[in-house]
Amino acid sequence: MTSPTDKSGTKTTAAPSNFLRHVIENDLAQGAYAGRTWGGSPGDAAHHAQGMPDPAKVRMRFPPEPNGYLHIGHAKSIWLNFELAKEYGGVCHLRFDDTNPEKEEQEYVDSIRDAVKWLGYETYLADRPSAPGTIQEHEYFASNYFDFMYEAAEYLIGAGLAYVDEQTPDEMRANRGDFNTPGTDSRFRSRTPDENLARFREMRDGKLADGAAILRAKIDMASPNINMRDPALYRIRRATHHNTGDKWCIYPMYTYAHPIEDALEQITHSICTLEFEDQRPFYDWLLDRLAEGGLVASPHPRQYEFARLNVTHVMTSKRKLRQLVEEKHVDGWDDPRMPTIAGLRRRGYTPAALQLFCERSGTTKSGGWIEYASLEAALRDTLDPIAPRAMAVLDPVKLVITNWGELMGGPNKDESALDDCSAPVHPHHPEMGKREFKLGREVWIERTDYEDVQPKGFFRLFPGNKVRLKYGHVIECTGATRDADGKLLEVQATLVPDTKSGTPGADAIKVKGNITWVAAADAVQAEVRLYERLFAEANPGSGELLDELNKHSLEVCTAFVEPSLAKAEPGVGIQFERHGYFVRDTKGAAAGGQVVFNRAAGMRDSWAK
Numbered sequence: 001m002t003s004p005t006d007k008s009g010t011k012t013t014a015a016p017s018n019f020l021r022h023v024i025e026n027d028l029a030q031g032a033y034a035g036r037t038w039g040g041s042p043g044d045a046a047h048h049a050q051g052m053p054d055p056a057k058v059r060m061r062f063p064p065e066p067n068g069y070l071h072i073g074h075a076k077s078i079w080l081n082f083e084l085a086k087e088y089g090g091v092c093h094l095r096f097d098d099t100n101p102e103k104e105e106q107e108y109v110d111s112i113r114d115a116v117k118w119l120g121y122e123t124y125l126a127d128r129p130s131a132p133g134t135i136q137e138h139e140y141f142a143s144n145y146f147d148f149m150y151e152a153a154e155y156l157i158g159a160g161l162a163y164v165d166e167q168t169p170d171e172m173r174a175n176r177g178d179f180n181t182p183g184t185d186s187r188f189r190s191r192t193p194d195e196n197l198a199r200f201r202e203m204r205d206g207k208l209a210d211g212a213a214i215l216r217a218k219i220d221m222a223s224p225n226i227n228m229r230d231p232a233l234y235r236i237r238r239a240t241h242h243n244t245g246d247k248w249c250i251y252p253m254y255t256y257a258h259p260i261e262d263a264l265e266q267i268t269h270s271i272c273t274l275e276f277e278d279q280r281p282f283y284d285w286l287l288d289r290l291a292e293g294g295l296v297a298s299p300h301p302r303q304y305e306f307a308r309l310n311v312t313h314v315m316t317s318k319r320k321l322r323q324l325v326e327e328k329h330v331d332g333w334d335d336p337r338m339p340t341i342a343g344l345r346r347r348g349y350t351p352a353a354l355q356l357f358c359e360r361s362g363t364t365k366s367g368g369w370i371e372y373a374s375l376e377a378a379l380r381d382t383l384d385p386i387a388p389r390a391m392a393v394l395d396p397v398k399l400v401i402t403n404w405g406e407l408m409g410g411p412n413k414d415e416s417a418l419d420d421c422s423a424p425v426h427p428h429h430p431e432m433g434k435r436e437f438k439l440g441r442e443v444w445i446e447r448t449d450y451e452d453v454q455p456k457g458f459f460r461l462f463p464g465n466k467v468r469l470k471y472g473h474v475i476e477c478t479g480a481t482r483d484a485d486g487k488l489l490e491v492q493a494t495l496v497p498d499t500k501s502g503t504p505g506a507d508a509i510k511v512k513g514n515i516t517w518v519a520a521a522d523a524v525q526a527e528v529r530l531y532e533r534l535f536a537e538a539n540p541g542s543g544e545l546l547d548e549l550n551k552h553s554l555e556v557c558t559a560f561v562e563p564s565l566a567k568a569e570p571g572v573g574i575q576f577e578r579h580g581y582f583v584r585d586t587k588g589a590a591a592g593g594q595v596v597f598n599r600a601a602g603m604r605d606s607w608a609k
Helices: 019-030 043-049 072-087 106-118 142-158 169-176 193-204 254-264 274-292 318-326 341-347 351-361 372-383 404-408 563-567
Strands: 059-062 091-096 139-141 162-165 214-217 232-236 250-252 269-273 302-306 396-401 419-424 434-439 442-446 466-469 474-482 488-495 513-515 524-531 554-561 573-576 580-584 595-601
Touching: 019 072, 019 269, 019 302, 059 072, 059 269, 072 091, 072 106, 072 269, 072 341, 072 351, 091 106, 091 142, 106 341, 139 142, 142 162, 142 193, 142 214, 142 232, 142 250, 142 254, 142 274, 162 193, 193 232, 214 274, 232 254, 250 254, 254 269, 254 274, 269 274, 274 302, 341 595, 351 372, 372 573, 372 580, 372 595, 396 554, 404 488, 434 563, 524 563, 554 595, 563 595, 573 595
Parallel strands: 059 091, 091 139, 269 302, 396 488, 466 513, 524 595
Antiparallel strands: 162 214, 214 232, 232 250, 396 442, 419 434, 466 474, 474 488, 524 554, 573 580, 580 595
């Protein structure tokens, strides 16, 4: 998203509009939240209202549950919330919806913080600069509001708006009804507020077993919206919470906690994906009731829904991704094949690439699938202007220049003589400098660059043909050696004198073929991991998880790369000429000590349709 003006007031290219922008702009124009007031708020709510300047300001939130690593769908939500807050001069909160202690861990909290920072939104988490390296200014936890949520629950009970239900799970399921049948009131629904309050406190004090009772809102069991048929507010769970320890044995349901969190933090626009659309009536019902009791401010936040990001060949179910990790079908949450932000980062994706992809995918209320190729295209489009270049040979076979000593070895015909060569770090940015490497009698070339007999349209190496070693000399192929099984062992060629790139004779001989290479004398051996899509199915999730996996999602090869790549910075994208975009792995060397490079994307989409 691009603001219509920059800091100097100069007009810039307007960002594509969407319905959320229209909503925000209309609210700002009407001063929708300018008159927001607290009606006798309790101490906890007043505490959280402190330090939040300008209640009319646009205030967004990104509220992940810390039960796994964030994935590409979360990247879209992060981008949308933080960019809208940035564009309209507001703030965005990072809030951990940690209401389910059985599945939440500190590891996930840390990974979420890291993902938000890496995507570039640390500075928009605060109205004023925070301490370097922190995002504490606008970081919140649902668990910090547990005391207030409990007080709000007692208020609802006292107002006759909630009751403790002790039906069995099977009874609740049967009495809920379905889309064609209204629900049936629980036999516990007619309890008095005092009876419900006493029983709720017994739940709180651990006097009831897990699952023995729940607190439900008292709304309408005949509602056509099943979500309004007395939804659950609290359940009993004896589980140690990563933040509150063993203080509580009852925990709020997400649908109860989330609107309260939004209200306490003075959120203006609560943006969710479409699966929460049917929950919006309860969101409004709860905040309306709490506002009537003076527990939250008015006007309260509003929820808006947009279509979630669906990418072909990508699975975003945390449960199924966790299964892949726990059963070791992948190398952890940050495996470069995983659609997690950590995995995409390790594979070589950049914040700029993900932001461009999110913008191109659009923000609408209608769903659909985005082609995986669009994700790779965003990476190529952002890396191509900035990525340094290098030569690498991924399927190496040796090329021997048989007249090297005679032409390049001086009077003694020194076969070990080396010739200095150079190439631009980037073809369009001379200010980035040059890279230096050697050319010698033996070089590594791609196995596919040689054929015994010329196929149609093939202009590389075959007996009698001339090609240029890129940034080096023209050579003429004289033949090759194969083993008894026909495997190519070596290619032979002669060097054509006075044809070195950059010299006056470079254009004396015209050739159609131009091949990449690395000299055996200074090549760096590397492990290169060629990653493909993790799922073979375009729309995974409908069948058996393991059956949908792409059995060829990873190929590992021993390659030779330019000497400069021995010092390549981990995580920084590099274009391997001819092959695509790669990044040095952030987890260190291979088992044999070789540097490791991960393929982020090819030069173009080559996935078999």
